[in-house]
Amino acid sequence: xxxxxxxxxxxxxxxxxxxxxxxxxxxxxxxxxxxxxxxxxxxxxxxxxxxxxxxxxxxxxxxxxxxxxxxxxxxxxxxxxxxxxxxxxxxxxxxxxxxxxxxxxxxxxxxxxxxxxxxxxxxxxxxxxxxxxxxxxxxxxxxxxxxxxxxxxxxxxxxxxxxxxxxxxxxxxxxxxxxxxxxxxxxxxxxxxxxxxxxxxxxxxxxxxxxxxxxxxxxxxxxxxxxxxxxxxxxxxxxxxxxxxxxxxxxxxxxxxxxxxxxxxxxxxxxxxxxxxxxxxxxxxxxxxxxxxxxxxxxxxxxxxxxxxxxxxxxxxxxxxxxxxxxxxxxxx
Amino acid sequence: xxxxxxxxxxxxxxxxxxxxxxxxxxxxxxxxxxxxxxxxxxxxxxxxxxxxxxxxxxxxxxxxxxxxxxxxxxxxxxxxxxxxxxxxxxxxxxxxxxxxxxxxxxxxxxxxxxxxxxxxxxxxxxxxxxxxxxxxxxxxxxxxxxxxxxxxxxxxxxxxxxxxxxxxxxxxxxxxxxxxxxxxxxxxxxxxxxxxxxxxxxxxxxxxxxxxxxxxxxxxxxxxxxxxxxxxxxxxxxxxxxxxxxxxxxxxxxxxxxxxxxxxxxxxxxxxxxxxxxxxxxxxxxxxxxxxxxxxxxxxxxxxxxxxxxxxxxxxxxxxxxxxxxxxxxxxxxxxxxxxxxxxxxxxxxxxxxxxxxxxxxxxxxxxxxxxxxxxxxxxxxxxxxxxxxxxxxxxxxxxxxxxxxxxxxxxxxxxxxxxxxxxxxxxxxxxxxxxxxxxxxxxxxxxxxxxxxxxxxxxxxxxxxxxxxxxxxxxxxxxxxxxxxxxxxxxxxxxxxxxxxxxxxxxxxxxxxxxxxxxxxxxxxxxxxxxx
Numbered sequence: 051x052x053x054x055x056x057x058x059x060x061x062x063x064x065x066x067x068x069x070x071x072x073x074x075x076x077x078x079x080x081x082x083x084x085x086x087x088x089x090x091x092x093x094x095x096x097x098x099x100x101x102x103x104x105x106x107x108x109x110x111x112x113x114x115x116x117x118x119x120x121x122x123x124x125x126x127x128x129x130x131x132x133x134x135x136x137x138x139x140x141x142x143x144x145x146x147x148x149x150x151x152x153x154x155x156x157x158x159x160x161x162x163x164x165x166x167x168x169x170x171x172x173x174x175x176x177x178x179x180x181x182x183x184x185x186x187x188x189x190x191x192x193x194x195x196x197x198x199x200x201x202x203x204x205x206x207x208x209x210x211x212x213x214x215x216x217x218x219x220x221x222x223x224x225x226x227x228x229x230x231x232x233x234x235x236x237x238x239x240x241x242x243x244x245x246x247x248x249x250x251x252x253x254x255x256x257x258x259x260x261x262x263x264x265x266x267x268x269x270x271x272x273x274x275x276x277x278x279x280x281x282x283x284x285x286x287x288x289x290x291x292x293x294x295x296x297x298x299x300x301x302x303x304x305x306x307x308x309x310x311x312x313x314x315x316x317x318x319x320x321x322x323x324x325x326x327x328x329x330x331x332x333x334x335x336x337x338x339x340x341x342x343x344x345x346x347x348x349x350x351x352x353x354x355x356x357x358x359x360x361x362x363x364x365x366x367x368x369x370x371x372x373x374x375x376x377x378x379x380x381x382x383x
Numbered sequence: 384x385x386x387x388x389x390x391x392x393x394x395x396x397x398x399x400x401x402x403x404x405x406x407x408x409x410x411x412x413x414x415x416x417x418x419x420x421x422x423x424x425x426x427x428x429x430x431x432x433x434x435x436x437x438x439x440x441x442x443x444x445x446x447x448x449x450x451x452x453x454x455x456x457x458x459x460x461x462x463x464x465x466x467x468x469x470x471x472x473x474x475x476x477x478x479x480x481x482x483x484x485x486x487x488x489x490x491x492x493x494x495x496x497x498x499x500x501x502x503x504x505x506x507x508x509x510x511x512x513x514x515x516x517x518x519x520x521x522x523x524x525x526x527x528x529x530x531x532x533x534x535x536x537x538x539x540x541x542x543x544x545x546x547x548x549x550x551x552x553x554x555x556x557x558x559x560x561x562x563x564x565x566x567x568x569x570x571x572x573x574x575x576x577x578x579x580x581x582x583x584x585x586x587x588x589x590x591x592x593x594x595x596x597x598x599x600x601x602x603x604x605x606x607x608x609x610x611x612x613x614x615x616x617x618x619x620x621x622x623x624x625x626x627x628x629x630x631x632x633x634x635x636x637x638x639x640x641x642x643x644x645x646x647x648x649x650x651x652x653x654x655x656x657x658x659x660x661x662x663x664x665x666x667x668x669x670x671x672x673x674x675x676x677x678x679x680x681x682x683x684x685x686x687x688x689x690x691x692x693x694x695x696x697x698x699x700x701x702x703x704x705x706x707x708x709x710x711x712x713x714x715x716x717x718x719x720x721x722x723x724x725x726x727x728x729x730x731x732x733x734x735x736x737x738x739x740x741x742x743x744x745x746x747x748x749x750x751x752x753x754x755x756x757x758x759x760x761x762x763x764x765x766x767x768x769x770x771x772x773x774x775x776x777x778x779x780x781x782x783x784x785x786x787x788x789x790x791x792x793x794x795x796x797x798x799x800x801x802x803x804x805x806x807x808x809x810x811x812x813x814x815x816x817x818x819x820x821x822x823x824x825x826x827x828x829x830x831x832x833x834x835x836x837x838x839x840x841x842x843x844x845x846x847x848x849x850x851x852x853x854x855x856x857x858x859x860x861x862x863x864x865x866x867x868x869x870x871x872x873x874x875x876x877x878x879x880x881x882x883x884x885x886x887x888x889x890x891x892x893x894x895x896x897x898x899x900x901x902x903x904x905x906x907x908x909x910x911x912x913x914x915x916x
Binding site: 190193318323365 | 395396398448450451453454455457458461462463464467468471472474475523802803809810836840
């Protein structure tokens, strides 16, 4: 009787044979990181491995001299008796699924992923496996994403409406990934400058250095004091909403870009003027398609919203269980 | 339907009352009369009868999507709103599909109305076709019509203001016409908004004059002797109309009640032609008002037996005279109306018609003492009306006040939580609270309102982390949080586990300073609140 290839411990998804932990939330010596969001990449690990395009993001988050090693997508590395490789997850720049192989047995940990096209990162690559550990952030059939290009057109139209009314348009969005995806998406409509909150500016530089084409951007700190942002589009993280920083943009129309905006109750409660349904996570069809593409006989779901997905997969004769992880607790989406 | 759906979507997103008024006015100006009639009906809170039950809809949704019951249950629990779940789970119509141009009137009268009572198969096919035809936006509102759950946060007052603006009508005239409900139709709508139309139905009541609440120890800015004081009765506010040899009894909610209270209809026969009384419908127990719960027993029954009239007798407690011999008395000062009311009831005595007594108003102190004793009269406090006040419509005047008793309170423990509806559909906002009964917790009351959004969000987060069990959309939580509930009164309820029930319970505050051991005991509550014996 062999030990399972991956097991959930109080620190993360641990591989005893390879002596590493995937996306640990407490200190371990050897960490394999799927992507640079705060709930997956945490400080204090002895050594980090991640997909090569994600290294600058990790260094920005963990410190310039942190022990981070990049491995190109697809390259196989041995960790003891197991082989590990990173495969594009399409979530954000440098995001990866982690493939773990021992003999003939293959497990894949998707990390966060999406199936829609995104000009800021490599597209999701289906990886066949026996056991799939999948995220399940938007794992209900009400989540079926609209075409991202349509959503970009909506964002642009809203900005133009605000400009016509001489108001600032402040769009709240997650600083890493979503913001850059919007900046890249807007490039099809305009070459006008978009203004960035400091938390978004630094990360956007990393995307530019990686060769992602986006509209021109300038940090808000360089906006003349007398400028109240009328007619401008300003991107900021949700934490800046209602802050002193935001007060500068008097009379602003506010928007929020997130998959959660699909549900009316959330939309109304968050209190933004506009909700744009744009997510970097897989929607319901995306989750089902990924399970199918993997050919996995067994599926383990993380992120908490798993009940509908488990019931659906079990109905299809797939062994499906939930894994209790703290991922997604910031409701990043 | 598309214009109405667009209106509802825009209303939901509107942040200010001014914007809502603007949207409503624009809609009424452009909508065809038949559509406007139905829109008015729906916007003022009348609900269409539902066409399919929740379980039926979920079953058909399962057939249409191939999703299992378990998946749909979990999804519904996540969204918290069936109409919205249906709208989002069904695939959107193919790109470029144009929503049917069916008018709201045609949709309601020709498509939906014939489905009521039709076979399950017929209803299913019709609804599947509708779902396929409409994009997700209008589909949501269509589903709200199908489930009978349409709720629009605009209120009757705002809707009527918009209607008045759209057609340049005097608000008082519109409100008076509005008091007599009509089946929605183009003709009825045209008559309602026609500035020249002067005909009113014989039964038409007047718009009710409402009182301002007195808060925080404030008193009316008058000497007490200029104010007429009465008990604030705990019944149903009504107008009793006697015209053309017929009687109508109207509740404030524009409902006709005379068939449910034949003893009042009989008593009204003694009133002169062209009489309208304003007063309170009360259950009567011997020599004083009975509890409200008794009256609601009568209100719920459609078939009124002699036995019921004997076991739950009722009275009409009159406190104002709005019309006599066909003359509109509303412009007269209250003191004069009151004199004529007293004379009228003395000349046409009937046991079911009573005069609400005038209370001693020689000083504010004497009135305060009476208010403190209101519960002994089964009253909620005092009504104070300036002696010179004319009978105005609505609450926008400064001459009537209600001086209610301070609410009772109880410290209770959060036990169950359920998501709200509409705007709060995926936030836990509906709570069940328990108190101690010999070391065990028994549910005492449900409460929905009283917390601000930020607190609700915090509580929602806590509930999701402290869930013990889930029963459909309901979660039981670890007993740990104590809340102070306010309520107006309590009554015995033998069929409830606690043996008692609270009237209008609402959350006063989250007692984060208390632990569950500090919550109230059922026994002491009963001793304090329920009449003995």
